[in-house]
């Protein structure tokens with residue numbers, strides 16, 4: 001087996017395959033440890049998946065519990081961290097230089113062969129996939145897992161992406177020497193009454209450095225991403241004026257693409273399976289992708305180990321469970337994007353304190369895609385009702401129909 005990309009998706013896939021007795025090459029163009037633009041928060045679903053397979057990461061991480069959402073008018077809603085049936089209360093803050101190296105070392109320790117190299121295309125020959133790497137190197141494998149991130153060359157070189165239908169985002173982060181008592185998401189107005197088409201964040205880090213950033217939705221085009229980069233300083237000024245951060249200078253700025261909502265990517269074909277960002281699994285509401293990277297990597301690798309004759313079909317069946325949330329929220333995201341005034345008004349209403357105190361728990365469940373694993377109760381009922389409403393309202397959209405079509409193919 002060849003796994004291209006050794007972020008969380010690739011390293012987890014390589015570990016599962018190697019532990020299952022497969023011969024695996026784990027290829028990455030970067031040398032580890034390597035940095036990756038991220039908010040550095042590992043959500044509850046990811047914590048649960050990683051804790052099931054790895055020893056404790058407690059020494060490397062800082063627990064993250066409740067999260068506050070701050071509206072443009074200063075209203076604040078607390079999203080409480082409560083445990084569910086299959087996830088813990090809260091997540092971890094851990095820099096990606098550390099997390100990704102831990103996962104990479106685990107994969108190599110389990111028997112995956114690390115290879116430094118850049119994927120440069122592949123062909124099918126004699127029932128095998130022949131992968132070209134830079135320097136004229138070639139690898140032959142029964143299966144290829146594309147775990148090479150949002151701009152996946154495995155996906156594009158195999159015709160598995162329709163660029164006109166992908167839902168893109170771009171986000172940029174920096175570090176500030178700053179303690180952050182409660183992580184926060186900020187709906188920021190660039191101009192009075194006009195919401196920035198995305199959101200900003202201020203998350204704590206385990207080492208006294210906060211991670212602050214700004215993400216933008218760019219729809220089906222990749223144009224306009226630089227606005228997140230250019231507006232980061234204005235957003236930091238906003239955080240300073242609101243008293244969330246002090247005068248510390250931002251350092252280590254880095255940006256990256258988000259491919260969201262599964263739309264526009266065919267996640268498996270024959271013996272090529274895409275996982276994580278390569279499959280477009282980032283949550284269209286809040287930009288989380290590590291949980292989906294880990295979940296899809298486990299699902300794809302187990303499909304290969306258990307069902308070599310129909311691994312793509314088995315993996316697609318798993319993805320169909322993700323698709324209801326991903327597809328419907330992708331449509332919601334796309335519908336709200338061109339309406340900064342509507343988003344502004346909506347976020348003011350939702351973060352109005354009297355309302356927000358009632359909405360916090362269901363909001364946290366719905367937008368973090370935790371509804372299905374939550375304990376029964378009023379919060380889960382409200383979150384499930386919101387999810388059903390969005391699914392029904394978006395059911396006839398072109399994006400949902402094409403996603404359903406993609407997932408029936410194998």
Ligand SMILES: Cc1cc2nc3c(=O)[nH]c(=O)nc-3n(C[C@H](O)[C@H](O)[C@H](O)COP(=O)(O)OP(=O)(O)OC[C@H]3O[C@@H](n4cnc5c(N)ncnc54)[C@H](O)[C@@H]3O)c2cc1C
Pocket residue numbers: 004005006007008009010027028029030036037038039040041042043117118119120147148149150152153170171172173213254255256257258275276277278282287288289290291293
């Ligand atoms: C600014 C920002 C903030 C974010 N914040 C969060 C957050 O707080 N929490 C969260 O859960 N998610 C967050 N995300 C999303 C998260 O970073 C991704 O979902 C996650 O990294 C996906 O993991 P992956 O393994 O699929 O891809 P990646 O982590 O992108 O790994 C892909 C790997 O493939 C390698 N690669 C790429 N091309 C090639 C090639 N041609 N040949 C060989 N190797 C190649 C790369 O070097 C890289 O190591 C954020 C994203 C951004 C951009």
